Amino acid sequence: MSSRGSKWKQHLSSIGRWPVRVAAVGCVALLFGSGLSLADGDHDRARQALESGQILPLRTILERVEREYPGQVVDVELERDDGRWAYEIKVLRAGGALVKLKLDARDGAFVSSKEKTRTRGRANEGGH
Helix, strand or coil, X not given: CHHHHHHHHHHHHHHHHHHHHHHHHHHHHHHCCCCCECXXXXXXXXXXXXXXXXCCCHHHHHHHHHHHCCCEEEEEEEEEECCEEEEEEEEECHHHCEXXXXXXXXXXXXXXXXXXXXXXXXXXXXXX
């Protein structure tokens, strides 16, 4: 029974690492572009913008975000608004706060941030 108990503990500990593995796979997908949310037809325009130097690679943007806003990236979008490319990134921070960031895709500058925190079952919003 001791052997069975240790196998069960190993199984449970491997389940505990499962979200980390999924997150790692998701990050790899993001780095290769398949995780980006783009409207139909925008994928080719985004690729051309990257190849021509109009936007920074997602990897560069994510490194900057991770330095300034440590946490788990849960969503990435690349949008073109008023002729400018922007990355919109959602980060889940320690304590459960969700931060929505907007970065200029050309130079990686932070354009805006909005944070939602949970207090007693309700979401509170704060913005910058």
